[in-house]
Amino acid sequence: xxxxxxxxxxxxxxxxxxxxxxxxxxxxxxxxxxxxxxxxxxxxxxxxxxxxxxxxxxxxxxxxxxxxxxxxxxxxxxxxxxxxxxxxxxxxxxxxxxxxxxxxxxxxxxxxxxxxxxxxxxxxxxxxxxxxxxxxxxxxxxxxxxxxxxxxxxxxxxxxxxxxxxxxxxxxxxxxxxxxxxxxxxxxxxxxxxxxxxxxxxxxxxxxxxxxxxxxxxxxxxxxxxxxxxxxxxxxxxxxxxxxxxxxxxxxxxxxxxxxxxxxxxxxxxxxxxxxxxxxxxxxxxxxxxxxxxxxxxxxxxxxxxxxxxxxxxxxxxxxxxxxxxxxxxxxxxxxxxxxxxxxxxxxxxxxxxxxxxxxxxxxxxxxxxxxxxxxxxxxxxxxxxxxxxxxxxxxxxxxxxxxxxxxxxxxxxxxxxxxxxxxxxxxxxxxxxxxxxxxxxxxxxxxxxxxxxxxxxxxxxxxxxxxxxxxxxxxxxxxxxxxxxxxxxxxxxxxxxxxxxxxxxxxxxxxxxxxxxxxxxxxxxxxxxxxxxxxxxx
Numbered sequence: 001x002x003x004x005x006x007x008x009x010x011x012x013x014x015x016x017x018x019x020x021x022x023x024x025x026x027x028x029x030x031x032x033x034x035x036x037x038x039x040x041x042x043x044x045x046x047x048x049x050x051x052x053x054x055x056x057x058x059x060x061x062x063x064x065x066x067x068x069x070x071x072x073x074x075x076x077x078x079x080x081x082x083x084x085x086x087x088x089x090x091x092x093x094x095x096x097x098x099x100x101x102x103x104x105x106x107x108x109x110x111x112x113x114x115x116x117x118x119x120x121x122x123x124x125x126x127x128x129x130x131x132x133x134x135x136x137x138x139x140x141x142x143x144x145x146x147x148x149x150x151x152x153x154x155x156x157x158x159x160x161x162x163x164x165x166x167x168x169x170x171x172x173x174x175x176x177x178x179x180x181x182x183x184x185x186x187x188x189x190x191x192x193x194x195x196x197x198x199x200x201x202x203x204x205x206x207x208x209x210x211x212x213x214x215x216x217x218x219x220x221x222x223x224x225x226x227x228x229x230x231x232x233x234x235x236x237x238x239x240x241x242x243x244x245x246x247x248x249x250x251x252x253x254x255x256x257x258x259x260x261x262x263x264x265x266x267x268x269x270x271x272x273x274x275x276x277x278x279x280x281x282x283x284x285x286x287x288x289x290x291x292x293x294x295x296x297x298x299x300x301x302x303x304x305x306x307x308x309x310x311x312x313x314x315x316x317x318x319x320x321x322x323x324x325x326x327x328x329x330x331x332x333x334x335x336x337x338x339x340x341x342x343x344x345x346x347x348x349x350x351x352x353x354x355x356x357x358x359x360x361x362x363x364x365x366x367x368x369x370x371x372x373x374x375x376x377x378x379x380x381x382x383x384x385x386x387x388x389x390x391x392x393x394x395x396x397x398x399x400x401x402x403x404x405x406x407x408x409x410x411x412x413x414x415x416x417x418x419x420x421x422x423x424x425x426x427x428x429x430x431x432x433x434x435x436x437x438x439x440x441x442x443x444x445x446x447x448x449x450x451x452x453x454x455x456x457x458x459x460x461x462x463x464x465x466x467x468x469x470x471x472x473x474x475x476x477x478x479x480x481x482x483x484x485x486x487x488x489x490x491x492x493x494x495x496x497x498x499x500x501x502x503x504x505x506x507x508x509x510x511x512x513x514x515x516x517x518x519x520x521x522x523x524x525x526x527x528x529x530x531x532x533x534x535x536x537x538x539x
Contacts, residue, residue, distance in 0.1 A: 015261055023257030030249035031242060038238035042184045043216075046234075049181055050218035050227045053188065056177055058222055060095050061151060064166045067093065068153045071164045075101050075155055079109035079116075086111035095173060097139075097148060100165040107165070113141070120161070126193065127152045128161070134224050136170065136195040136204045147171035147197050147204050174199055178227075185215070186231035192224065273309060274320055274329050278336050283307050285340045286502040289511070290357070290473060290495045293487045296519055298512055300355035301348070302390070302495065303341055304502050305333065330361045335373055340505075342381045347509050355386040355414065362391065365404050374411060388414040390439065405433060416473070420461060430468060438465045442476020445496070448485045462489050 067089055074082045082101070090096045090111040100116070101109040105128070107118040121128040126135055127150070139146045149170035154163035170190070178188040178199035189198045196207045215233055219226045232240075277283055287301035307315045324330045337358055348354060364370040370389075378387055389408070408415065416437035417430075444458040465472045474486045477496030486494060503511060 019257040019261035022260045023253040026256040027249050027253035030252055031245060034245040034249065035238045035242055038241050039234045042234040042237050045181070045184050046216040046229050047218070049185055049188070050216055050229055053177055053227045054218050054220050057190070057225065057227075058220060060168070060173070060177075061223055064093055064096060064151060064168070065153070068151075068164045068166065071099065071101075072153065072155060075162050075164065076103050079114055082109060083111070083114055095168050096166060097169045098167045100167065102165055103162050105161040124150065124152070124165075127165075132193060132224065134192055136190070136192045136197055138204060139171075146202060147174070149192070170197060171202060174201075180229075180231075183237055184231060184234070185229040186213075187229070189228045189230065191217075191226045191228055196228075274324055274327075274333070277307060277309070278329075278332050281340075282309070283333070283336060283340075285337060285344070285505045287356075287505050287508050288495060288502040289500050289508075289515070290493045291499050293483075293491055293494050298349075298515065299353070299493050300357060300385075300388070301508065302357040302359075303337060303505070304359075305337055306502075325361060325363065328363075331364050331369060334358065334360055334364055334370075335377070338373060338377050342377055342383070344505050345381055345383050345385065347505060348385050349512070350384040352384060352386060354384075355388045356383075357388040357390050357416065359390045359392050359418065371404060371407055371411075374408070374413060379411065386412065386414060388416055388437065390416045390418040391433070391435075392418050402432065409434075419475075430470075435470060437471040437473055440472060440474045440491070442496070445474050445476040445482055445486070446478070448482045459489070462491060466490070 071086070071089060074085065079101070086099045086101070086109065090099050097112070099111040100107050102120050105120045107116050107120050107123070110116050123140060124135070124137065126132050132152070134149065134151050137148055137150050138144070139148050147170050149168040151166040151168070152163060153166075154160045174190065174197055178190060178197070180186055180188045180199055187198055189196045191207050194207050195204050197204055213230045213232070215229050215231055217226050217228045284306045286304045286306050288304065289298045290300045290302060291297070292299040305317065307317075307320055309315050321330070321333075324333050341356060341358065348356060360370060364373075374387070405415065414436040415433065416439055417433065417435045418439045419441040420438045438461065440458060440461055444455075444461065447455050447458065449455070462472060471493070472491045473493040473495060474482075474491050475495050477483050477486065477494045477498045479498060482496075483494055483498055500511060500515075
């Protein structure tokens with residue numbers, strides 16, 4: 001067999017390799033996607049939590065600040081006269097513990113205790129010296145030592161030693177405002193200046209002591225405070241959550257690998273089937289007559305391969321030929337065709353003027369095996385008919401080596417360029433390859449009488465070949481108009497459904513006998529079979 005068991009095993013190995021690579025790629029991509037999503041989700045939750053706490057604290061401080069604007073005119077008035085107003089306004093804001101009035105650096109009135117006499121700078125030096133607006137401060141009287149938040153509003157810039165001081169019971173509020181959310185925030189801390197207050201703690205601590213495991217900090221745009229979140233970083237949380245996503249990612253990767261494995265099965269099975277078909281002679285050789293345009297006689301045949309698979313039925317050459325080329329089976333196919341033709345040489349006319357044409361891919365020349373095949377398959381049969389190799393253009397003709405062509409010429413082998421005017425063909429190849437025949441592509445033949453541009457190209461090709469003294473064969477002749485057009489332009493030979501469809505090689509002798517008998521009887525030249533219906537070109 002052409003494809004050995006080792007080769008088949010290699011194909012299977014490559015299928016598994018490709019499927020495995022795709023599966024692993026899908027697995028890694030899925031896990032990375034989930035990892036990235038988890039990181040983004042954690043960071044987003046941290047931002048949302050910090051922003052929500054910041055907004056709540058802003059909403060808590062804003063009413064007090066607005067109320068302070070109404071309280072500032074009371075600064076300097078006797079404490080006894082303003083006490084009812086202070087208590088009423090403090091009661092309106094449940095977060096407030098007390099409102100203090102400060103005049104000339106002295107706290108002289110409190111909404112809780114009335115008349116006071118404390119030096120403001122002794123208790124709140126940063127508010128006076130550093131001129132800050134807000135700070136965390138231990139309670140001085142009520143529940144002494146518990147955290148409070150003080151908001152200082154001076155009377156004006158010139159009178160910074162007089163103003164209104166709002167005291168908030170932040171220690172109690174912190175249990176509601178600063179509650180963390182697991183797993184992305186183990187601790188939530190309020191920072192004001194150099195002091196911090198953490199959820200669940202009853203003491204104010206230095207901000208510098210809160211640096212470990214800091215993940216995110218949100219700064220208030222209106223007040224001088226920030227909210228910090230502490231806990232594991234987003235990447236650690238994403239990695240910890242990754243095992244939960246492995247089952248789904250694994251299922252997706254296995255499904256993708258299975259789909260890839262199945263999708264390559266048809267290709268592999270087809271190539272394996274090609275090898276099997278070659279070994280078991282499943283390919284059938286067909287031939288299509290080539291008619292001399294001057295005398296109407298059959299000048300030769302083009303041999304073709306047809307494949308009827310036992311399971312899939314007839315398989316188009318447009319399917320198995322490209323696959324054979326892709327998987328290095330085109331040379332065995334050509335060798336099979338040549339061997340079958342040699343075995344049936346007795347079916348063809350025994351005259352040197354009759355030639356048998358075989359399509360050969362340029363790859364066949366790369367390994368120099370075409371010369372060896374002719375020496376070992378064609379020449380030992382000592383055929384009367386001539387052999388013509390039609391060089392197909394699925395690969396660049398430049399790959400064909402001049403020395404090989406010279407050797408073929410010495411063997412008496414003719415060379416034709418198939419489908420000239422399409423594919424890789426160019427005028428430079430005519431000089432390099434020195435072909436004996438140019439075959440006009442059926443697309444140009446079909447344009448005769450219908451497409452002025454392609455008809456002009458056809459005329460150009462004909463003129464070029466005649467000037468270079470090359471034989472011309474026109475493919476795809478389907479109508480009498482086309483045959484007459486080409487005959488008048490002295491195209492040497494015609495091939496197409498107008499004369500005969502491709503037929504099994506063993507049918508050719510009877511067709512040839514009938515055709516030549518009819519030709520002698522009628523004296524007609526280059527006419528289709530009498531009474532034969534026109535063939536469908538797409539059949």
